[in-house]
Amino acid sequence: MLNLTPHELVLVGENSDPIVRIPQSGQVARVATRATKVGEVEVDGYIVPVVSTEFGEIDGLPEATDGTIYIVSIVALAALKGTRQDVVAPDTGPQSAIRNADGTIKGVKRFTR
Numbered sequence: 001m002l003n004l005t006p007h008e009l010v011l012v013g014e015n016s017d018p019i020v021r022i023p024q025s026g027q028v029a030r031v032a033t034r035a036t037k038v039g040e041v042e043v044d045g046y047i048v049p050v051v052s053t054e055f056g057e058i059d060g061l062p063e064a065t066d067g068t069i070y071i072v073s074i075v076a077l078a079a080l081k082g083t084r085q086d087v088v089a090p091d092t093g094p095q096s097a098i099r100n101a102d103g104t105i106k107g108v109k110r111f112t113r
Contacts, residue, residue: 002027011107011109031058058076064086093109
């Protein structure tokens with residue numbers, strides 16, 4: 001597994017104890033984005049723009065290599081639209097993520113594709 005996120009990934013067991021730590025590789029897969037203003041909303045007297053974000057190419061994601069699974073952010077995974085079976089993201093949903101008292105994710109139980 002090659003972790004293409006900027007963070008160490010901690011996989012935890014059902015009892016929330018860490019079972020595997022996957023360090024960041026130093027290479028980060030990033031998605032190009034383009035934001036287009038589609039409106040605005042008023043919040044406490046302030047006008048706040050609303051944009052539609054379009055995802056583009058992913059920079060930093062190697063070509064598929066037999067036997068290698070790439071770990072990317074959920075945004076990068078969404079941009080792939082299911083085109084790569086060798087790419088996963090940490091499942092940070094409430095049934096997988098283990099958080100500390102401040103809400104920071106300490107580990108996840110599974111990946112998502």
